[in-house]
């Protein structure tokens with residue numbers, strides 16, 4: 001399949017570089033860092049392998065950031081979308097595939113979350129979820145988490161728990177942030193389980209002292225993605241559900257990344273035995289087609305003004321192509337047992353990553369569920385100071401040269417391959433990482 005024995009993608013650069021540079025003349029700055037650093041120009045994908053315009057091949061350990069669930073060029077996906085393209089592509093009218101998708105989805109979601117509304121982007125869906133929570137509770141404040149990421153649009157920017165939002169103020173009012181249960185980097189310097197899940201007590205205090213008592217929602221990622229695929233301890237989500245209940249607020253689980261089998265369950269919340277009031281969904285749901293949405297109960301979804309005609313809708317949400325992509329993706333995930341594959345191959349890959357951690361002192365932590373795995377790269381295990389971005393960029397480039405595309409350009413290294421990843425491919429990817437990490441250990445002064 002792929003060559004894990006040495007750099008194979010180092011040479012013949014020209015067509016990609018020419019195209020990349022031509023685009024740089026006409027595209028605005030600010031595109032994704034991983035695209036800028038790699039200068040990749042992809043030609044096609046098949047299964048878990050991408051090929052660039054120079055014929056170089058890459059094992060895909062990022063899946064368009066957790067988007068490509070089925071793998072590239074899945075024949076059923078291509079056939080159904082092509083079929084729909086030949087029929088009708090626009091409009092918010094009922095279409096057969098939308099009925100099929102929503103019916104199938106409803107049979108798979110936890111609890112009584114029986115109604116879905118569709119959108120096209122993640123931020124848009126999270127903003128809609130907040131609007132729905134406001135409609136239902138008639139309150140307006142939202143609590144979110146350090147490290148959290150819910151998009152970059154105005155309504156959710158202030159719910160982002162990172163420095164990314166700096167210099168974009170003023171933010172939307174009525175938002176409060178509190179530490180996530182990131183046990184490797186506990187905000188309180190405590191150790192689990194002796195901490196008694198102090199972050200939950202602290203969140204209660206934040207609601208009491210940092211809000212005006214008008215809490216509409218607690219918004220949380222069941223496993224924090226952008227922060228580095230951080231898995232909270234089992235008590236955290238149930239504790240938040242209780243906290244929301246105690247304040248007459250709704251629990252919104254942002255399942256944009258964790259949904260549709262990514263974590264080895266159909267939805268991330270299933271790991272924690274929690275049924276949220278609203279789930280936001282997207283990314284892996286459309287296997288690359290921009291489709292997102294939110295799911296809730298009939299009672300919550302009926303709240304006005306959200307439920308008024310045209311109040312919840314959008315131009316592209318649930319159009320015939322989007323509905324077809326979502327339908328065929330879900331059908332294929334279920335029929336090809338990709339949730340189980342994510343669980344099984346993910347557990348294998350996690351074990352392999354833990355073996356790498358034993359070997360390389362700059363791997364501070366390895367955690368994950370299913371095919372959503374995170375590695376914290378550090379200068380020193382005691383100080384936990386993140387590895388310099390410059391060193392990570394070397395890791396990224398060396399991986400690409402050896403045929404692996406992975407999100408290891410930052411110290412919060414995330415592994416999110418297509419859910420159809422095989423055990424042999426997992427092994428091949430880890431072999432490349434082993435080689436690259438060996439190179440770093442030998443050749444790069446990273447302390």
Ligand SMILES: Cc1ncc(COP(=O)(O)O)c(C=O)c1O
Nearest residue numbers: 121122123149150151254256257
């Ligand atoms: C958990 C989560 N929510 C929301 C979003 C925003 O999605 P989009 O980029 O489609 O607006 C993201 C994007 O990475 C995400 O990871």
